[in-house]
Amino acid sequence: MLKNNFFNKYKALLTSHVSRFTFHVSRLTILTILFFISDLKAQQILTPEEAIATALQNNYEIRLSRNDSIIYAIDHSYANAAFLPRVNGDGALIFNNNNQKQKLADGTDRKASGIRSRNLNASIDLNWVLFDGFKMFATRDKLREFLLLGDLIIKNQIINIVAEVITTYYNIVKQKQQLKAVEEQMQLNRERLRLAEVKLEVGLGIKPDVLQAKLDLNAQIATQLRQQTLIAQIKGDLNRLMAVDKGVDYEVLDSIPIDTTLTLSEIKENIVQSNPELLLTRKNIDIANITLRERRAERLPTVSFTSAYNFSQTNNNSVINNFSPLYNQNKGFNYGLTATVPIFNNYIAKRNIRQAQADIDFRRLTLENQMSLLVTNVENTFRAYELQKRQLSLEEANIVLAKENVFIAYERYKQGVTTFLELREAQKSLEDAYNRLIAARYDTKVAEIELLRLRGDLLRRQ
Numbered sequence: 001m002l003k004n005n006f007f008n009k010y011k012a013l014l015t016s017h018v019s020r021f022t023f024h025v026s027r028l029t030i031l032t033i034l035f036f037i038s039d040l041k042a043q044q045i046l047t048p049e050e051a052i053a054t055a056l057q058n059n060y061e062i063r064l065s066r067n068d069s070i071i072y073a074i075d076h077s078y079a080n081a082a083f084l085p086r087v088n089g090d091g092a093l094i095f096n097n098n099n100q101k102q103k104l105a106d107g108t109d110r111k112a113s114g115i116r117s118r119n120l121n122a123s124i125d126l127n128w129v130l131f132d133g134f135k136m137f138a139t140r141d142k143l144r145e146f147l148l149l150g151d152l153i154i155k156n157q158i159i160n161i162v163a164e165v166i167t168t169y170y171n172i173v174k175q176k177q178q179l180k181a182v183e184e185q186m187q188l189n190r191e192r193l194r195l196a197e198v199k200l201e202v203g204l205g206i207k208p209d210v211l212q213a214k215l216d217l218n219a220q221i222a223t224q225l226r227q228q229t230l231i232a233q234i235k236g237d238l239n240r241l242m243a244v245d246k247g248v249d250y251e252v253l254d255s256i257p258i259d260t261t262l263t264l265s266e267i268k269e270n271i272v273q274s275n276p277e278l279l280l281t282r283k284n285i286d287i288a289n290i291t292l293r294e295r296r297a298e299r300l301p302t303v304s305f306t307s308a309y310n311f312s313q314t315n316n317n318s319v320i321n322n323f324s325p326l327y328n329q330n331k332g333f334n335y336g337l338t339a340t341v342p343i344f345n346n347y348i349a350k351r352n353i354r355q356a357q358a359d360i361d362f363r364r365l366t367l368e369n370q371m372s373l374l375v376t377n378v379e380n381t382f383r384a385y386e387l388q389k390r391q392l393s394l395e396e397a398n399i400v401l402a403k404e405n406v407f408i409a410y411e412r413y414k415q416g417v418t419t420f421l422e423l424r425e426a427q428k429s430l431e432d433a434y435n436r437l438i439a440a441r442y443d444t445k446v447a448e449i450e451l452l453r454l455r456g457d458l459l460r461r462q
Contacts, residue, residue, distance in 0.1 A: 044250055044251065045250070045251050045252070045253065046169075046250040046251065046252055047253065048165075048166060048169050048170075048253070051165050051166075051169050051238065051241075051242060052162055052165055052166070054242040054243075054244065055161055055162070055165045055241050055242045055243070056158060056161075056162075058242055058243035058244065059161050059241060059242070059243050060243055061157055061161060062154070062157055062158055062161055065153050065154045065157040066154055068150055068153060069147075069150030069151060069153065069154050070150075071150075072143075072146045072147045072149065072150035073147055073150065075143050075146065075147075076143045076144055076146065076147040078143075079139075079140045079143040079144065080140065082136040082139050082140055083136055083140075084128075085126050085127060085128030085129075085305075086126070086127045086128070087124065087125070087126050088124070088125050089122075089123070089124050089125075090121070090122065090123045090124075090125070091121065091122040091123075092119070092120075092121045092122075093118070093119070093120050093121075094118070094119040094120075094121075095116070095117075095118055095119075096115075096116065096117045096118075096119070097114060097115070097116050098115050098116075098117070099111075099112070099113040099114070099115070100112055100113075100115055100320050102320060102321065110320045110321070111320065112318065112320045115316070115317070115318055115319070115320070116316075116317045116318075117314060117315060117316040117317065118313075118314070118315045119312070119313070119314050119315075120311075120312065120313040120314075120315075121310075121311070121312045121313075122310075122311045122312075123308055123309065123310045123311065124308065124309045125306070125307075125308045126305075126306065126307040126308065127304055127305075127306050128304060128305040128306075129302060129303075129304045130303045130304060130305055130337075131300075131301070131302065131303040132297060132300070132302045132303075133296070133297030133298065133299065133300030133301070133302070134293070134297055134300075135293075135294050135297035135298070138290050138293040138294045138297060139294065141290050142287060142290040142291070142294070145283060145286050145287045145290060146287065148283060149280070149283045149284070149287065152276065152279050152280050152283055153280065155276055155279075155456075156276035156277065156279075156280055158459065159276055159453055159456060159458050159459065160453070161241065162458055162459060163449050163450070163452075163453040163458055164241060165238065165241050165242070166449050166458075167446055167449055168234060168237050168238045168241060169238060169252060170256050170442060170445050170446075171234050171442065172231060172234050172235060172238065172252045173252050173253055173254070173255070173256050173442075174256065174438055174439075174441070174442040175227060175230055175231045175234060176231060176252060176254070177254070177256075177438045177441075178227055178434075178435070178438055179224065179227040179228065179231065181431070181434035181435070181438065182220055182223050182224050182227055183224060184434075185220050185427065185430070185431055186217065186220045186221065186224065188406065188410075188427055188430075189213060189216050189217040189220055189427070190217060191410070192213050192216075192410075192413075192420075192423060192424070192427070193210065193213035193214060193217055195413065195414060196209040196210045196213045196420065197210055199416075204416060205420075209420040212420070212424070213420075216424070216427075235249070235250075256441050256442060256445050257445075258389075258392075258441065258444050258445055258448060259448055260389055262382075262385065262448060262451055262452075264378075264379070264382045267378055267382060267451050267454070267455050268375075268378060271374065271378065271454070271455050271456075272371060272374075274455055274456040274457065275374055275454060275455065275456050276456045277370060277374075278367065278370055278371065278374065279456075281363060281366055281367045281370055282367065284363055285360060285363045285364060285367065288356065288359045288360045288363055289360060291356050291359070292353065292356040292357060292360060294356075295349065295352040295353045295355075295356045296353055298342065298349045298352065299342060299349050299353075300342075301339055301340060301341045301342070302339070302340045303337060303338070303339050304337070304338050304339075304340075305335070305336075305337055306335065306336055306337070306338055307333070307334065307335035307336075308333070308334055308335075309331075309332070309333045310330070310331065310332060310334070311330070311331040312328075312329070312330045312331070313327075313328070313329045313330075314327070314328040314329075315327050374454065377454060378451065378454055378455075381447055381450045381451050381454065382447075382451060384443070384447045385444065385447035385448060385451060388440055388443045388444035388447055389444055391436075391440045392437070392440040392441055392444050395433065395436045395437040395440045396437065398433045398436070398437070399430075399433045399434065399437050401433075402426075402429050402430040402432075402433035402434075403430060405426050405429060405430070406423075406426045406427060406429075406430045408426075409422055409423045409425075409426035409427075410423060410426075
């Protein structure tokens with residue numbers, strides 16, 4: 001009867017530790033966010049999709065990226081303003097109080113003091129650039145590309161934050177599983193201590209076995225405390241990513257779901273068109289090409305239509321020259337075309353063109369380097385993913401063997417067939433098997449997350 005109960009206990013624990021399920025995150029909705037924010041302060045299960053939703057809503061880095069994108073959007077909304085004329089109005093009202101002295105050609109001297117006058121000037125000027133080497137068209141296109149760049153920056157930031165949130169979340173799950181394994185070892189150590197004490201009481205055991213059992217139990221208690229502290233610290237990291245209060249507490253899931261169906265061909269398919277970092281670099285190359293168009297336009301003439309309406313009025317209270325007017329007023333409208341032809345500007349245009357071309361070459365070289373690194377990273381990560389999957393299968397089998405070995409060693413120790421050290425060694429093997437199993441499961445998940453991040457497919461697959 002005792003044997004069956006003991007085995008059933010380990011069977012239940014094994015089921016809880018090695019169970020896996022396919023976990024798909026549907027589209028994040030604002031309802032999920034509101035539910036999480038309103039109820040998080042109570043102890044509840046925080047799911048990965050709720051953690052992602054909250055991070056997307058609150059994370060500071062994402063909000064900063066959105067702010068940059070908003071600025072690009074504002075600039076783009078005024079893109080067509082480059083084709084419109086500029087109209088300026090000027091006005092001035094000036095009062096003068098002068099002392100004047102004149103000496104005429106006939107030898108006559110004239111002078112007066114306190115001559116007051118009032119000058120009123122006003123104008124409305126219009127300047128409309130009709131042709132500037134098509135620079136205004138390039139500027140409009142550049143603003144549109146900046147708008148697209150802002151969207152890509154947000155997407156890249158979101159993918160990176162989501163990857164970090166998921167990795168941190170499942171690190172908590174990993175440490176939680178580790179804590180359960182420690183607590184299971186504590187139960188075994190307590191039972192081993194009880195048996196050692198019973199054997200000592202009836203004269204079949206020795207005191208060093210009791211002391212060693214107590215030492216092992218105390219070591220497990222210390223490990224439990226460290227594990228609880230580590231879980232609290234990682235929860236603090238997740239809270240920072242979600243931008244929620246540090247004091248918010250919650251529980252996480254008990255298992256780590258793993259997608260074991262990923263293939264290298266699937267990850268590599270069109271990855272150069274989906275990787276966020278490559279898309280950002282390509283967009284920067286597009287912007288650099290438009291900048292080169294702007295620089296080349298500076299070599300061409302600029303033709304503008306100009307027009308103005310001018311008004312001026314002068315009112316003098318007195319003059320010392322009889323031929324000077326006491327009152328003078330001018331007003332009228334003028335218009336025409338102006339052309340500016342660059343002939344020589346100290347090679348500024350040539351230098352700007354060469355710098356723009358060098359920037360394009362640099363960005364293209366950066367793109368080629370990123371593509372090479374991406375292929376290498378994908379292959380290395382996929383190899384790690386495959387390795388961890390095989391190791392996970394192996395460790396899932398090992399944990400069954402280790403638990404059965406502990407059960408047998410426990411029963412043999414009760415019957416006095418095996419020694420205290422053999423039972424302790426069996427427990428150590430079980431502890432190591434747990435550590436390897438939990439690490440293999442988490443490392444497989446991390447490799448899966450990284451593959452999806454590199455492909456830019458993380459949001460759709462979660």
